Amino acid sequence: MPSALPDGEPVPSDGSLPDHALKGLGERPFGFYVHVPYCATRCGYCDFNTYTATELRSSGTVASQETYADNLVAEIRLARRVLGSADLPVRTVFLGGGTPTLLPARDLVKMLAAIREEFGIAEGAEVTTEANPESVDPAYLAELREGGFNRISFGMQSAKPHVLQLLDRHHTPGRPEACVAEARAAGFEHVNLDLIYGTPGESDDDWRASLDAAIGAGPDHVSAYSLIVEDGTKLAARIKRGELPMVDDDVHADRYLIAEEALSSAGYDWYEVSNWATTDAGRCRHNELYWTGADWWGAGPGAHSHVGGVRWWNAKHPAAYAQALAESRTPALGREVLPDEDRRVERILLELRLREGCPLSLLAPAGRAAAGRALADGLLDPASFADGRAVLTLPGRLLADAVVRDLVD
Missing domain, CATH: 3.20.20.70 (Aldolase class I)
Incomplete structure (x- = not known):
């Protein structure tokens, strides 16, 4: 954590x-x-x-x-x-x-x-x-x-x-x-x-x-x-x-x-x-x-959870965490409701790192144009691109963070 x-x-x-x-x-x-x-x-x-x-x-x-x-x-x-x-x-x-x-x-x-x-x-x-x-x-x-x-x-x-x-x-x-x-x-x-x-x-x-x-x-x-x-x-x-x-x-x-x-x-x-x-x-x-943005409960000090687009996080210190539970209250310190746009961006950030890649349909027009440039530069797989997915090549994996930054625009 x-x-x-x-x-x-x-x-x-x-x-x-x-x-x-x-x-x-x-x-x-x-x-x-x-x-x-x-x-x-x-x-x-x-x-x-x-x-x-x-x-x-x-x-x-x-x-x-x-x-x-x-x-x-x-x-x-x-x-x-x-x-x-x-x-x-x-x-x-x-x-x-x-x-x-x-x-x-x-x-x-x-x-x-x-x-x-x-x-x-x-x-x-x-x-x-x-x-x-x-x-x-x-x-x-x-x-x-x-x-x-x-x-x-x-x-x-x-x-x-x-x-x-x-x-x-x-x-x-x-x-x-x-x-x-x-x-x-x-x-x-x-x-x-x-x-x-x-x-x-x-x-x-x-x-x-x-x-x-x-x-x-x-x-x-x-x-x-x-x-x-x-x-x-x-x-x-x-x-x-x-x-x-x-x-x-x-x-x-x-x-x-x-x-x-x-x-x-x-x-x-x-x-x-x-x-x-x-x-x-x-x-x-x-x-x-x-x-892939599924649901999980994170238990323990500092653990993060996500359910249905709501993300929350627990108190970091074990003593504060234990005290909250002893008082029959949640150890969670804060949470955020993720807007649809944030969830779309997170999907691109995470799914692009996977072998299956992310759907091109997730990309905004500027991101789709950036994907075309990445394809031309050999950073995305042509066969997957033709099937509607952005999948990193080996050179693309070396530059994954830069490719993602361009695609989320």
């Missing part, structure tokens, strides 16, 4: 939504995101809404890891009251953070059980948790699998010790690959490894070694993200002081091309600019729910 929250209108104390947001509920895909904000240490590049034990010490037991699952269950029950009696089986559940697996496995299973009890879990639902490699072992993974989790995402980031050190990642090189085998042995159907490229001091060969290690582990999904230096992080401060160089855009583009070549050669197909899977079944359906 990003650290900054937008401005917005107040939320009723009971969390109730406008009638128009509830119209059609259940006809659209529905998922749950559960934010677990705890981390053992703070990574130097991360600006997510996370807290270490030291940072929470002054907040008392209300914000402790020991009581966190109970707080989440309380919000899940609040969600059921807000959304009413609509038949709403959950198609995807995603536990992110932070490090969800810093909590006991029984706590993660308890949260999932509450979602199942209140809403039901759809047949064939995708149920994912993120995990740090050093925070799980075979027994922990077996307990998660028995409790209903069927997908797991490990934060590998790099196979090179000096890159991990700069990122303040503390797992042992080789441990993420071992985790993939342990997850498979526990019965997990789908496994992802997250990688980061463009870290200061990383070479092309370092990046190739990380890709080779990830591919060799045999996950059915790989995410590869360029390192973004966020203001306010330790990494940003080190770069500002001149301790570390800023990696330029050309290096990021070269690393992306290296990733595409290595992953496609190994049987992984891109389906979103930063995500590759060996099969369509291996795609992250929870993220696709975000990218």
Whole structure:
């Protein structure tokens, strides 16, 4: 969860939504995101809404890891009251953070059980948790699998010790690959490894070694993200002081091309600019729910939700979040009703990043003209364009942000 929250209108104390947001509920895909904000240490590049034990010490037991699952269950029950009696089986559940697996496995299973009890879990639902490699072992993974989790995402980031050190990642090189085998042995159907490229001091060969290690582990999904230096992080401060160089855009583009070549050669197909899977079944359906504007409830401090064109966000600090629930009121701090134009623009921003692209019918006249120029420049696929869709080519994926800016005009 990003650290900054937008401005917005107040939320009723009971969390109730406008009638128009509830119209059609259940006809659209529905998922749950559960934010677990705890981390053992703070990574130097991360600006997510996370807290270490030291940072929470002054907040008392209300914000402790020991009581966190109970707080989440309380919000899940609040969600059921807000959304009413609509038949709403959950198609995807995603536990992110932070490090969800810093909590006991029984706590993660308890949260999932509450979602199942209140809403039901759809047949064939995708149920994912993120995990740090050093925070799980075979027994922990077996307990998660028995409790209903069927997908797991490990934060590998790099196979090179000096890159991990700069990122303040503390797992042992080789441990993420071992985790993939342990997850498979526990019965997990789908496994992802997250990688980061463009870290200061990383070479092309370092990046190739990380890709080779990830591919060799045999996950059915790989995410590869360029390192973004966020203001306010330790990494940003080190770069500002001149301790570390800023990696330029050309290096990021070269690393992306290296990733595409290595992953496609190994049987992984891109389906979103930063995500590759060996099969369509291996795609992250929870993220696709975000990218296609479906409905989801975000539970936990700082979590964002979206239902029927209304978006809201929770208090960021675990203590404030827990206090609201203890007082039987919503932890949501603000919300916004998205105008049709904003929803149209968001569809273009998100769907263009997908392999299926976005319908040309979403584009305004200026955007349609920009799409024609992008087509002429080789940034959009001609065959898809002829079928009425804007789909990025490989060069287009390298310039995705610029293409999107032009198309939303």
